[in-house]
Amino acid sequence: MTTVRRTFLKNTAAAFVAAALPAINFAQGGPAADAAARRFAPRPGDWHTFDVTTRVDILLPQGATRVWLPIPCIDSDYQRSLESSFFSNGKTQRMADGRSGAQMLYAEFAASEVNPFVELTSRVQTQSRAVDWSARQSAREDADTLQHWTQPTALIPTDGIVNKTALEATRGAHTDVEKVRKIYDWIVANTYREPKVRGCGEGDIKTMLETGNLGGKCADLNALFVGLSRAVGVPARDLYGVRLAPSSFGYKALGANPAGLQRAQHCRSEVFLKGHGWVAMDPADVAKVMREETPQWIKSTRGGVVAPVNRALFGGWEGNWMAYNSAADVVLPHSSGDKLGFFMYPAAENAGGRLDPYSPDDFRYQITAKEVQA
Incomplete structure (x- = not known):
């Protein structure tokens, strides 16, 4: 049995056991209600x-x-x-x-x-984003564009171990929304924020899966989310940018000091879902809150400061961030x-x-x- 498969089964079993236990705020050592005041609910509204x-x-x-x-x-x-x-x-x-x-x-x-x-x-x-899952809209995108966002890149292949992992993670899912939900949950359950990684990480998802080393930063974890989504036919892309301001919800891990952003780069992702269009996703920021929001590493997404983030970043994100592009395999003109x-x-x-x-x-x-x- 591969390392990735063992990790997946272990985390699935742990999640099942955790579901039967009362919610615990691992950061505080007390009930999750202690941190219930920390809400995170971005919504479209005013432009900044x-x-x-x-x-x-x-x-x-x-x-x-x-x-x-x-x-x-x-x-x-x-x-x-x-x-x-x-x-x-x-x-x-x-x-x-x-x-x-x-x-x-x-x-x-x-x-x-x-x-x-x-x-x-x-x-x-x-501005912030938040999909309304209860409403369907006429979401159209050019067929060639959607096909483009299912293709592999140098760092995000879609065959081999990536495809195998995607099929395992989405077992039992039938619709694209169900597949994406399972992949998002798989990323949150099986990967983790590794502060020692330089910058935002390299995004080499094949090496991550082959070695079983699933620790990284946003360019690693969100690239893995994108690769697994593409491997099961869901158009997905990374968006590369930088945080611009503190979080209006008080999360220090999800904001930046605008006076110095040279270490505030952040990669996000989105998927195209029929009836909803391009939908925001950021499982990497869930991992960041779990690892860096409190002095102790939070190991559960239930309750406390993590639950609202885990919920909101499946379909939304806060507008204190700017995207440069969604480009991959970039050739710099005149570069040697x-x-x-x-x-x-x-x-x-x-x-x-x-x-x-x-x-x-x-x-x-x-x-x-x-x-x-x-």
Whole structure:
């Protein structure tokens, strides 16, 4: 029996036993009612406008330097990507990866430039999401588009162990909604937030499943959710972005300090469901609340601070977050390096190679957000 299969059965059995026990607040050591006041119920409503600024300073240039900054390009019922402006002491150009559709600012600096810098400001409007499961709507999407979002990528294959795991997780499900519900619950039950993972993780779901190491961060856990969904024929995609503001519901794990967002990147996901359209999903943030919201690692989704998050993030999310793109296998124009699995962090190269995007202090970039009156 594979490690993944053993883990799945173990967690399923544990969930069955837990269902027969009274709700316990594992973080507090007392009844779940102690934390019942912590509600989390995002709903569509007012739009919020943010100016999001990314500033890159190359402190120790080595030869010619190239920089790529993601530009938000999502326009939907939860985000409006408006104008972007930029300035630099290098040559700049707005560009796109023709295959993935990722929008970016490209800046190039001659070897003679001793203090290369580039600054990009993008204005976006965001609002929260929440699907009404009791209502069906005429949700249409181009057939080719839906087919595209069932295809494998370099980091998200849909065959082999991914397909096998998806079939196990969705056993007994008949509709797409039932399949997605089972996959979401499988992710929450079988994966976990691993704070030691650098950045948002790599999103290599095949390696995760083959090794049985199901700890990671948002780009790992939500990529696994997307891969399992695609493997059973449900269109799904990751959305790569950054948190912009604190959570209005008081969850420190689900918000960010707008004065410094260079470690606030966050990947979310969504699936297309007939009668509902594109629906928000974020099982990775459930794992984050379980691991980081309280001093102790919460091991149950029942009661306390986790239950409302687990419930709301199946079909919704809070609008204190901005998406850059949903691109995968991104080719950076004029780059001498490998393609990117996803494009959520600033990227830069010089004569010494590609700089480390997960080390903003060494790379020296800063991201800030300011809410403005539109």
